[in-house]
Amino acid sequence: MKIVVLTKHVPQAMGEVTYADDLTVDRSAVRCRLQDGDEYAVEQALRIAARRLDVQVTALTMGPAGAVAALRSALALGADEGVHVLDDALHGCDAPATSLVLAAACRRLGFDLVLCGTASADGAMSVVPAMLAERLAVPALCQCDRLHTDEDRVHAHRDAGGTAEDLTATMPAVLSVTDRSGEPRYPRFEAIAEARHKLVRTWTLADLGIDTRRVGLTAAATAVHRVTRPAPRTATVPGTDPAEAATRIADFLTERQFL
Amino acid sequence: MAKVLALVDRDPRDGTVLRSACALLTLARRFGEPVAVVGGDRPDAEAIRTLGRFGAVEVWCLAEAGAALGSGPADQPAAPAPALGSEPDPDPATDTDLLHHLAARLHPAAILIPATHRGQETAARLAVRLDSGIITNAVDVLPGPDGGPVAIQRCLAGSYLVESSVVRGTPVITVRPEAAVPEPRPVTPVVRTAGVEPAKIPRARIVASPEIVADRPGLDHADIVVAGGRGIGSRAAFAVLAEVADALGAAVAGSHTAAELGWVPREARVGLTGKTVQPRLYLACGVSGSVRHRAGMQGAKTVVAIGDDPQAPIFKLADLGVVGDVRAILPALLAEIRSRKTPDGGPAESTESDQTHSTDS
Numbered sequence: 001m002k003i004v005v006l007t008k009h010v011p012q013a014m015g016e017v018t019y020a021d022d023l024t025v026d027r028s029a030v031r032c033r034l035q036d037g038d039e040y041a042v043e044q045a046l047r048i049a050a051r052r053l054d055v056q057v058t059a060l061t062m063g064p065a066g067a068v069a070a071l072r073s074a075l076a077l078g079a080d081e082g083v084h085v086l087d088d089a090l091h092g093c094d095a096p097a098t099s100l101v102l103a104a105a106c107r108r109l110g111f112d113l114v115l116c117g118t119a120s121a122d123g124a125m126s127v128v129p130a131m132l133a134e135r136l137a138v139p140a141l142c143q144c145d146r147l148h149t150d151e152d153r154v155h156a157h158r159d160a161g162g163t164a165e166d167l168t169a170t171m172p173a174v175l176s177v178t179d180r181s182g183e184p185r186y187p188r189f190e191a192i193a194e195a196r197h198k199l200v201r202t203w204t205l206a207d208l209g210i211d212t213r214r215v216g217l218t219a220a221a222t223a224v225h226r227v228t229r230p231a232p233r234t235a236t237v238p239g240t241d242p243a244e245a246a247t248r249i250a251d252f253l254t255e256r257q258f259l
Numbered sequence: 260m261a262k263v264l265a266l267v268d269r270d271p272r273d274g275t276v277l278r279s280a281c282a283l284l285t286l287a288r289r290f291g292e293p294v295a296v297v298g299g300d301r302p303d304a305e306a307i308r309t310l311g312r313f314g315a316v317e318v319w320c321l322a323e324a325g326a327a328l329g330s331g332p333a334d335q336p337a338a339p340a341p342a343l344g345s346e347p348d349p350d351p352a353t354d355t356d357l358l359h360h361l362a363a364r365l366h367p368a369a370i371l372i373p374a375t376h377r378g379q380e381t382a383a384r385l386a387v388r389l390d391s392g393i394i395t396n397a398v399d400v401l402p403g404p405d406g407g408p409v410a411i412q413r414c415l416a417g418s419y420l421v422e423s424s425v426v427r428g429t430p431v432i433t434v435r436p437e438a439a440v441p442e443p444r445p446v447t448p449v450v451r452t453a454g455v456e457p458a459k460i461p462r463a464r465i466v467a468s469p470e471i472v473a474d475r476p477g478l479d480h481a482d483i484v485v486a487g488g489r490g491i492g493s494r495a496a497f498a499v500l501a502e503v504a505d506a507l508g509a510a511v512a513g514s515h516t517a518a519e520l521g522w523v524p525r526e527a528r529v530g531l532t533g534k535t536v537q538p539r540l541y542l543a544c545g546v547s548g549s550v551r552h553r554a555g556m557q558g559a560k561t562v563v564a565i566g567d568d569p570q571a572p573i574f575k576l577a578d579l580g581v582v583g584d585v586r587a588i589l590p591a592l593l594a595e596i597r598s599r600k601t602p603d604g605g606p607a608e609s610t611e612s613d614q615t616h617s618t619d620s
């Protein structure tokens with residue numbers, strides 16, 4: 001059984017991130033790491049691998065040269081090998097282009113399961129998993145809180161906004177897992193050293209047979225016009241009348257989707 | 260005028276139109292003629308009336324879908340799904356299939372989809388199928404210089420506002436429910452049905468929908484924790500805090516002081532010598548945020564604090580800090596949360612009574 005885990009390299013402290021002149025996220029100015037959300041996906045892959053004998057776990061990332069660090073982290077956690085899609089033409093990819101490239105890589109690797117986090121810490125679109133599923137013509141099971149596999153099916157449980165759902169699909173399939181799926185392990189010290197010896201392949205767009213005109217900033221199907229920095233959100237609302245304060249709090253809760 | 264499609268979200272239990280649909284229709288009017296798109300079972304007369312009240316000129320649904328339809332000309336005689344046999348179709352068309360079909364047929368100026376888990380998946384698949392650009396989690400959508408939609412998103416942990424638009428294909432935009440306050444503009448919608456062939460992509464199946472127990476969640480695994488401290492002031496005021504927790508589906512906790520005063524059980528103390536919690540949201544009410552208390556809740560993803568002393572350390576941790584009298588704010592907050600939880604509860608509700616509310620969810 002082949003599992004591909006998507007691992008994205010994202011800025012460590014979102015608060016320090018700025019936009020570059022071309023209005024893309026400036027990744028060079030901040031320290032990056034394997035995003036937390038994807039550690040849960042790696043963890044689920046390893047839990048499946050622990051229960052059956054035939055599992056091969058490949059960590060896949062697409063990003064600039066530094067993104068290989070995300071793969072090393074996944075390898076230290078226990079993934080078997082890594083694939084890094086690296087190509088200068090990728091700068092400024094939108095979600096459709098990202099999913100196009102990741103789908104081509106998954107197809108080339110072959111897979112029974114693709115595991116992802118629910119959302120990128122930087123882009124936070126939570127659309128890549130479903131886009132990938134659409135391109136690969138397989139079921140998508142998004143935002144899963146629990147999952148397990150049997151011979152040829154994957155079963156999952158999720159909270160669909162107040163109602164729970166038990167889902168099942170035949171493999172191959174794409175799943176995204178939430179931070180309720182089970183705490184990721186800490187890498188053992190020796191595992192971090194071992195990870196350096198695991199295989200990481202680097203693929204270019206040419207390796208994947210993708211025309212460079214289909215990706216990157218110029219091919220993006222959305223255009224950013226303006227980026228502004230509103231007053232810092234750690235704002236303290238000074239003594240206001242209770243109804244106004246209540247509205248402020250409720251707005252905040254709605255905005256963060258607690259309501 | 261170009262049409263703007265709005266995907267309608269309904270309560271899975273009783274089929275009532277959710278507030279988000281009314282908000283999407285309100286936004287859709289800014290760019291063109293609002294058209295409500297209802298996947299799944301056909302909407303009942305009540306649902307159609309609600310969509311009409313918020314300006315839906317047309318309501319489109321699936322020709323093959325179950326349940327009777329009130330009125331309106333059938334656009335196509337309810338034909339069986341093409342290609343497949345006419346036996347009961349195990350896989351009816353999805354929201355994606357329906358929107359894909361309508362995008363080709365109606366050439367809308369934009370497609371608005373609620374930014375729920377389900378909506379995100381629909382939008383993602385649709386954008387790929389249409390080879391369109393997609394913008395997610397818009398907090399507002401405004402007409403741009405060319406009349407087309409410009410979406411505003413809050414990015415990078417909310418610290419930036421980003422304005423963008425779609426430059427290829429039919430714009431697919433997922434919209435946060437709070438992006439607009441639903442404003443009624445009553446029309447009588449034309450109800451139309453579309454015969455849609457489902458895409459031949461294997462699907463996940465829902466095998467069970469176990470009821471989530473309505474009880475308060477346990478503190479250890481709670482998604483949301485509402486905590487009270489000395490500032491709450493009395494047992495009676497603490498009861499209001501517990502009601503706020505219930506309305507949010509949250510667990511109740513307290514500082515040591517709150518426990519000493521008997522307002523929460525000892526097991527619900529948060530801190531160095533009590534429970535350690537890591538909820539998505541920690542709502543601290545009348546808690547100063549002593550070092551010892553902070554030790555137990557620093558892992559919370561989002562912190563909202565209400566207190567009367569702006570110097571209290573809890574405000575340093577807070578994503579939103581409100582300085583004020585917590586005993587006055589909590590009842591107001593409770594009322595506000597309850598009103599937002601009622602479906603399509605716009606300001607004009609009280610004058611129109613042909614609406615069934617499910618206030619008690």
Ligand SMILES: Cc1cc2nc3c(=O)[nH]c(=O)nc-3n(C[C@H](O)[C@H](O)[C@H](O)COP(=O)(O)OP(=O)(O)OC[C@H]3O[C@@H](n4cnc5c(N)ncnc54)[C@H](O)[C@@H]3O)c2cc1C
Pocket residue numbers: 487488489490491492513514515516517528529530531532533544545546547548549551552555565566567568571583584585586
């Ligand atoms: C050995 C030891 C271990 C401890 N371990 C813990 C622990 O694990 N967890 C823990 O919580 N504590 C612990 N404590 C106690 C801790 O030091 C603090 O005393 C306690 O957390 C303070 O609780 P509080 O925030 O509710 O009260 P206070 O510190 O009195 O804060 C009350 C807050 O409410 C505000 N307020 C008052 N009235 C209003 C109003 N009407 N509207 C709005 N705001 C108002 C005040 O401005 C203040 O900020 C420990 C103490 C010791 C000695």
Ligand SMILES: Nc1ncnc2c1ncn2[C@@H]1O[C@H](COP(=O)(O)O)[C@@H](O)[C@H]1O
Pocket residue numbers: 006007008009037038041060061062063095098115116117118119120121123124125126127128129
């Ligand atoms: N460039 C990338 N490389 C690897 N995985 C990615 C990349 N972009 C997105 N993903 C995966 O898709 C998930 C959702 O991303 P998003 O749709 O950007 O919020 C993430 O948690 C990752 O698992």
